[in-house]
Amino acid sequence: MKIQIQRLQKQYSGHTVLDIPELDIASGELLGIVGNNGAGKTTMLRLALDLIEANEGHISIDGEKVNEDTHWKRHTGSFLDEGFLIGFLTPEEYFHFNGEVYGMSPAQVDEGLELYKRFLGEEILGTDKYIRQLSTGNKQKVGIVAAMLVNPSVLMLDEPFNFLDPSSQLIIRNILKDVNQLRGATMMISSHNINHLADICSRVILLEKGLIIKDIRPEVNGRLDEVERYFASQAE
């Protein structure tokens, strides 16, 4: 599914935090979003999920403006922060509720969970803990799995590698690659980890103060040297 952004602007207290004149994300593309804190990465994802209102312009998924209809949500999985989780449910209950909302049967959910068992580890399933009792890293895993479990055609994740141990980071990196390549899902993933993004993304945009200042295709431009040079220059 194609994602299109047109004349998108978001302001807080008169201050522009995101300004994207145009951006097309092709169907099946895995877009990485990088930028320093406050660059507008999360704002962009929140706008794409219609969680906040744009001051101008719009985002459409498969030709459907996200703020005008909710049909696109049926094909979109997402996890931006802990606020997406329902703390008083156990992870199993949450996965099943999520599946039910997306029209999946309990058996389909269980079948899907089998694929993520290694990633989820032993501290999440079958422990009878509520989500609110899990560690931050485990909550992150629950959120990511819930977003992918529903076989979305569009997947949006904000900092998916955060709070995860090194092994889990590598597992999720491979899972994301598979979901993108095997299922052809269109993805928007923000991250501070350039190495992971360089490995999985077909395209990376660099945001600075709400503007896209670089649009790179790693397979064309090689590694994300350009992005690394940018961050190095910012640190000097």
Next chain:
Amino acid sequence: MFRKLISHSWQMMRRSAFFEKSMFAKGFIAFVIFFLVMNLYGLGRSLPLLLNDQFPDLAPAEWVYGALPLILLGDLFMRFFIQKVPASHVVPYLHLPLSRGSLSGYRLFRSWLHPINFYLLFFFYPFIQMTINPATSNQELGLLGIFLLVGINHSILMLIRTPGKESKWLGFLLLILLLTTGVAYYMIPEKIMQESLNIFLAFVYARPAAFMVPLSMIILLQLIVYRQTIKNFYQLYESGEKVEKTAGRNIIEDLLASVPVYGPYWVLEWRLLSRNRRTKSSLYTFLPMSIAFAVYAGFWLTEPGQTGMAMVYILIAGGIGSMHLQHAFSWESHFFDYIASRDLPMEIFVRAKYYFYLLIGGIQFLLVSLLLAFLNIDMMLLFAGISLYSMGLGFYIYLRAGIRHSSRMDLQGKASFNMEGVSGMKMLLGLLQFLIILPLVIIGFLLPVPHGAALLVGITGIVFLINHRRWIKKLGQRLEARKHINLALYREK
């Protein structure tokens, strides 16, 4: 799916930290709820007899049903402080393929489940049974009528608590309505009481219009709230991005900072209170509440006999406790890490905390005492006694109990000190604050001096105030010994 959301409401309540306490605490909570309900029920049953006894010229029904506007306005006023209608519990559903309409409906449905929508029924159920003849009228319809009137209050509050244009003009309209009712009761009390009685009689005589009017108002208000809620879902995420107006130093902080030794601690304490939604509202409402209390006590509170007086003592001491001492209890706030990880003496920290709340309590004490000195000198003595008790022994109990309290305030605004964050035993210790005054009051009643109870609780408070350096030193040592355990417990939570 709506049914699923409703089942989540139940799970949310059933699985809240509140219900994860020990069986003893659960039993105690159940007892307190039962006690309150029985109090209301008992009041409903006994009020007709009391009114008959005290005011034989007017039937109890005429008194109470004639005062419905006042009762409902009181109910509305109380809702502003008690009834919270957070929209945040729909946040986890916003990204899912669920219509915003059903989420808005879910929020409306949940809000109806608040106990404040039902408490008046526990009073009116027996009262209607005692005052309405079932042979000529319908008691159940009378109760339904009361519920509908309460429902209007609920819908008004929902609208006010849901940001939007309508909320602003409704707030203004309400203010006018409050003033008009007050003036009308003063100018033409008989007329207003008669109209109020007529409305209630229309309920029990099953006049359809009597039900249609409040029902239509509820539907209209709920529809507006429904629409506003859908529009406001965006604000759930956007509010976090807006610049907090409280950020940055202000005159109060400058003043607090200028105090030698305790200044830096006071600034931290002030920021903790003023940058947390819950504590901020109680901090900023304590002055108007104090004035309202003084006016109420000055005009209407008279000595109702010793048992009643004992209740007044407990309620006022408890009221002061829940206003200020709850924060003192929650002293292991986030800046506790900062203090605990540096070479700062705990005794100074405890003393700074004590003086800070003493300052707030002192302002309240002076303000209320001054007003009561003019309005009702007996009540002034009583209030002075209880205030001194609270600022002395009361603070000691809370600070002492707080040493072992290991949940902390959340600056994000969701969890300041509240019953949910406290284990069962510590919650009971907190509740003791309400009751520990009782033995002193009983001994005070036995003393052969006027205002013996007020004097005794006041003197007890003064003894603790004078000796505060001594007990604070001990508390400091206890906190020093306990700090690593508390820090470890915070990490686990």
